[in-house]
Amino acid sequence: MATITLKDLVKAYGDTEVLHHVAADIQDGEFLVIVGPSGCGKSTLLRMIAGLETVTSGEVSIGDRMVNKLEPADRDIAMVFQNYALYPHMSVRENMAYGLKIRKIDKGEINRRVEEAADILELRPYLDRKPRQLSGGQRQRVAMGRAIVRDPQVFLFDEPLSNLDAKLRVQMRLEIRKLQQKLGVTSIYVTHDQVEAMTLGDRLMVLNGGYVEQLGTPIELYDRPATVFVAGFIGSPAMNLITVEASENQLKLPNGAYLEGGNDLGKVTLGIRPEHLVSDGIGPIRVTVQLFEQLGANTLLHGVLEGTDCDIVASLPGHVSASAGTVMCFSVQAQNLHIFDIQTGKRIGA
Amino acid sequence: MVENRPILGVISHLVLILGVVIVALPIWITFVASTHDAVRMTQVPIPLLPGSHFIENFKETLFGTGLSSSAGAPVWRMLLNSMTMALMIAFGKISISLISAFAIVYFKFPFRMGFFWMIFITLMLPVEVRILPTFEVVANLGMLNSYWGLSIPLIASATATFMFRQVFLTIPDEMLESARIDGAGPMRFFWDILIPLSRTNIAALFVILFIYGWNQYLWPLLITTDSDMTTIVVSIKQMLEAAEQSPKWNIIMMTALLAMIPPVFVVVAMQRLFVQGLTETDK
């Protein structure tokens, strides 16, 4: 078990820099999730920590050791890959034991550890099968088992669930979380799925285009997104982002209505979460209904601000319906308004 | 395509039977010829049913001097020569190609692609094309009339290198990475993972190369002057040309039959792996 420190980490392929000055302190036993859209550099960052990619500049430390120059095998880490990367010609048992065998660990000890891991992961009946005789979920567990038997200081996961179907994914997500809590091993988990990120992580690192947009707990990210990007990325359905005019403590919406809040800031981006729009019949946010999505427990309303083409999504409790074209009125509490600089995308104010 | 039409069934059987006859008849004649005595074989028409001299011919061929006139070595010696040469060629080609493909795919070194193309270009230079210079080199190295001389010039193989390169390229990078995390160095990765994963391809290649080596004619003919070193394929031809007497067909056919056995054995023994190697895509 160990802390991980990333200092000013940069990765460049030739002249193109794909990771820009990433810094983070990961606590002992913490579960950090790296999340971001495809191509933002999540895997690259994880692989630099694993030692599979070279570090262009900056430092990676695991525990108190600077590991920049260490081979992956010497970093005391275990990694679970998206396609599991099991050795197809070895049985489940051999797959799990391979790393230990290379480390010349005593046979009895290897067996003990493999069987212990197999019990934790309920893989006992499959120990003598080949990977191709297993289902996707079982293979995934073998990949986890291979990581566990090593008893490493750090677990690294690169989208380990993305090859599973939706239901199994939810189940494995819980299992991974439980396992990590039980073993207390510092873990870094890469995903592009924000729901997975929110449910798994003690903290989330949101990456975008190689920059760290925000690093914080799921609730911090949800309640106080630091940038427009995080605001749009975290939360489902996504936050409504509207360009508004701020003057004299008032925000002027594109349809001419005013909301309390803001300062003399000129043009800003206003963010309102769909679940924070309250339908009260008198509010200033007048929305022309286009369609409803009935989800059972709540209803998603898709529409536009009256008289404009500015899209609005509202999440309303219970069952709601109205014909397309009707206008519904919403209000928002002042503390649920998020205001961002229109140029930098950075959050303004509390 | 599964169809159930009686006429079609009959026709396809006829075609197949015809094919079998065309392929099998010469082999049958070879067999029949090897079971008669020398006299019967000089008479017309040639026999179509087996005679009673099989054991006799077998002994004479395998342990006798082949043809009484030539000072030839016994056929078992030639079988041994052929076997040694074919095995050396097959194993040599496979090991060298495995190692060079490993180097080309998994290591970064200066002029890597240059080397790859150099190997590739040798595809255009089979033994027949470079026979004079190769002979010169082998002669200068004093390898005439030796197993080394028979096999080494035939060992370099662009085809096999290229094939193993393709096989290695289909193995996902994550396999290498997870081996690295497991602490496997390059040689362990090669032995524990690459070799088992290319097992079926190695088997398929072994069959092809063994037969290739077994059937070599021109090169052994050129560099073996000592009759102790002749290979079976060369010697069959020599028996036919044996001077001042009519060919002893029964002995020649028995030799041909014996020459067929090892390749057939290799194919039959390796068949399962061979077919897997050519069709398998599961990595």
Ligand SMILES: Nc1ncnc2c1ncn2[C@@H]1O[C@H](COP(=O)(O)OP(=O)(O)OP(=O)(O)O)[C@@H](O)[C@H]1O
């Ligand atoms: N070998 C390479 N050479 C050049 N550019 C590369 C190389 N590998 C990755 N990149 C670039 O680095 C960026 C980050 O890649 P990375 O694989 O880390 O993305 P990711 O966030 O994991 O995406 P995904 O969710 O699709 O897996 C991408 O823009 C990619 O094009």
Ligand SMILES: [Mg+2]
């Ligand atoms: Mg990735």
